[in-house]
Amino acid sequence: MEETLSMLKMNAGKPDLGYHHVSLSASKHKQIIQTQHNIGRFKESFILSHKLNTTRVASAISDQSVVDPDPTSPQHSLPNALNAFYRFSRPHTVIGTALSIVSVSFLAVQKLSDLSPLFFIGVLEAIVAAFFMNIYIVGLNQLYDIDIDKVNKPYLPLASGEYSVKTGIIIVSLSAFMSFGLGWIVGSVPLFWALFIGFLLGTAYSVNIPMLRWKRFAFVAAMCILVVRAIVVQIAFYLHIQTFVYGRLAVFPKPVIFATGIISFFSVVISMFKDIPDIVGDKIFGIQSFTVRLGQKRVFWICILLLEVAYVVAILVGASSPFLWSRCITVLGHAILGLLLWGRAKSTDLESKTAITSFYMFIWQLFYVEYLLIPLVR
Incomplete structure (x- = not known):
């Protein structure tokens, strides 16, 4: 018994190397296994993330090929061109001109039989000719107001840079030519005079040369719009139907x-x-x-x-x-x-x-x- 106690005391003062060595090896082994497991999960996560990113990139590339955001592509060029021309033409003025022509044309109608194909052709001729003259007038104004419109109306095609000055000049010139050409072909004196007076006053209103650019002067500018909108449109287009289409006397x-x-x-x-x-x-x-x-x-x-x-x-x-x-x-x-x-x-x-x-x-x-x-x- 005494020998046993003596041995225990001796061992108590010394480290049990064998036991701790086994315990330490087992702990390290567990850590290694855990580390390998974590590395394995990281690799799997990385590979999965890489696959997902690759899929997303491929999908984005595929979507781009379908949507094609390039505004110069044929898919987008026509709508963009129409939208620019729509803004260039100042549509509220075009609508006003068309409605005014239709309205005053009906003032010449005296009976139901007057609503003949000849009447509607005469109205259509007037609308188309006036439409081109309207484009000339508002387009010319934009050509001479580019710097002003960059402040006041930056959405207009010339001010925003969508149209070059050369493009604006071509549109304006062709519009004037088409308007006068149609007026000449139709052969209606009131229609031709309506176009000619509109051309003269619209030019004087905008063109920046000595004695012109009447828009600089409030009263003169107002008179230009008054003469065209209130007098020329009402009288000339009414007479176009009354005298040219119907061949009646010019009564008001x-x-x-x-x-x-x-x-x-x-x-x-x-x-x-x-x-x-x-x-x-x-x-x-x-x-x-x-x-x-x-x-x-x-x-x-x-x-x-x-x-x-x-x-x-x-x-x-x-x-x-x-x-x-x-x-x-x-x-x-x-x-x-x-x-x-x-x-x-x-x-x-x-x-x-x-x-x-x-x-x-x-x-x-x-x-x-x-x-x-x-x-x-x-």
Whole structure:
């Protein structure tokens, strides 16, 4: 027993090398196995991630080949070209011109049999010829206003660089040629004079040479738009149908006089209002518009009051009609338009260029509606 105790005491003072060696080897073995396992999982994760990335890249390349975002590709070139031409043509003016021609043409219709193929051909000839002249006028203005439009209307093709100056000149020149060519082929004197006067005033309005560029002077610029929109369009295109298509005498009934009067109001308003959102560029380049001289707020409310006066006059003219249906439509229609105009004006933020531009397009919408009401004035 004593020998046993003595041996235990001796062993207690010495490390048990055999036991700890086995224990340490087992621990290292476990660590090695765990490390190899982790490395294996990392390799599997890396390979899987690499495969997924490869798949994504391949899918992206495949998608690009299908979508083809290159704007110069044939798939995109035509829509882009149409969109650029659409903006270059200033579509709100084109729509206004077309509606005005259709509206005043119907003023020459006296009976149902007048709505013959000859009538519709005459209207179509006038619209197409006026369309090309409209492109000439607005395009010429853009050619001479590139620097101004970079400030006021950077989305236009010439200002944005989508069109080169050479492209603009080609479009404008071809448009004038097509307009006069069609007018000459048709052989209508009123139609040809409408195109010629529009050409002269549109050129004088924009071209920057001595004695011209009339857009620099507020009153003269307004008169240019008034003469073309209110007088030439109403009188010349009405006479085109009345005298050339129908071969009748040149008489001017009440609806034609009314149309000339109320569109005169609209023409003055449009000529003044269009410069309200463009005040910054006009100031920089010395365009003495009414807005630059009087201020945005004052010009805005002058335009509103002019249109409200026009609607009051239209209501009085409509009330004097001998036809009940004409009285009801024209009086009620113009009253509603006057209320809509006033309500929209009161809620417009005059500090916001976006709001003012939106209101300007609203005025064009009122202009379109007016041409729908004009043939109903009897």
